[in-house]
Each structure stands twice: as C-alpha cells, then as structure tokens.
Amino acid sequence: MRQMPRKQPPLEKFIVAQIVAELRKYPGVVVRKRHGTVMGKAGDPDLYGTIRGKHFEIEVKRPGAPCSQLTPLQTERLREWRIEGGAIVGVAHNAAEALAILGLVKHEPVWTCTGCHNYCWRGEEAPERCPLCGHRHFDREAA
Secondary structure, eight states: OOOOOOOOOOOHHHHHHHHHHHHTTSTTEEEEEOOOOTTSOTTOOSEEEEETTEEEEEEEOOTTOTTOSOOHHHHHHHHHHHHTTOOEEEEESSHHHHHHHTTOOOSSOEEEETTTSOOEEESSSOOSSOTTTOOOOEEEEOO
C-alpha cells in the first residue's frame, strides 16, 4: 500500500505575505516586512509596524514545522520590544493569529502568562509555552 505524501507546512514567505495583505486591509495599521541585512539586528521579528499609533513586532513561524520554535535570541528580542520598547509583540502562524495579537479580533479569550505576566495571547486555547519565559501556564481573561 502506497503512503500518501505528507502535506508540508506553507513556506514562511507565503505566510508573511498573507499576514501583510490582511493587515493592510485595516485602517490605522502600517505594516512592514523586516529584511535581514548586515545592518539589521539578528533575531528581530519578521514584521513591524504601528496600529493606531502603537508599535508592534510579530515573529512569523510555519505551523507544524520542526523549526517553528522561537530561538533564544528571538525570545530575547521579543522581550526587549515588549518590556523596553512598550510594543505589542507576538508569534503568528497565520493571518488570524496576527490579527488576534493586534486585537483586531475581539471575540476570542485572552490568555496571560502566569510566569512573566508580560505575554498575552488571543485564541480559543492557550499556547503551549510562553515565548518570553517558557512558562506553561496561562490565566484566561474575558475578551
């Protein structure tokens, strides 16, 4: 019996393009793709911009891919943007998650990390781990 080939997760560049296209539909949102250059800072998130004057940074990861975990450097950069820069930060595997990070989807519950209290996630289920501190427990708040 022949096995069906496994469907590969979409490439990150396609996910980024979908997220950017979706975010550009919303008034008050400016979004840019950060391109890695020698002048850039290693580990900085893929997307940055503003929503109603508030800065955001979003790291894009492929859903279900083995390489979809944040590196320690990426975790540190998100923490820096959140704590030192006061930015909205998050990790998105698709456009819906990016919208949730920016609060453009209002009907989902909000989860706050009970370890660092600095990471919030919107969605029906809490993430497996906090990308900032690695903690596994989240408190659910009303949306």
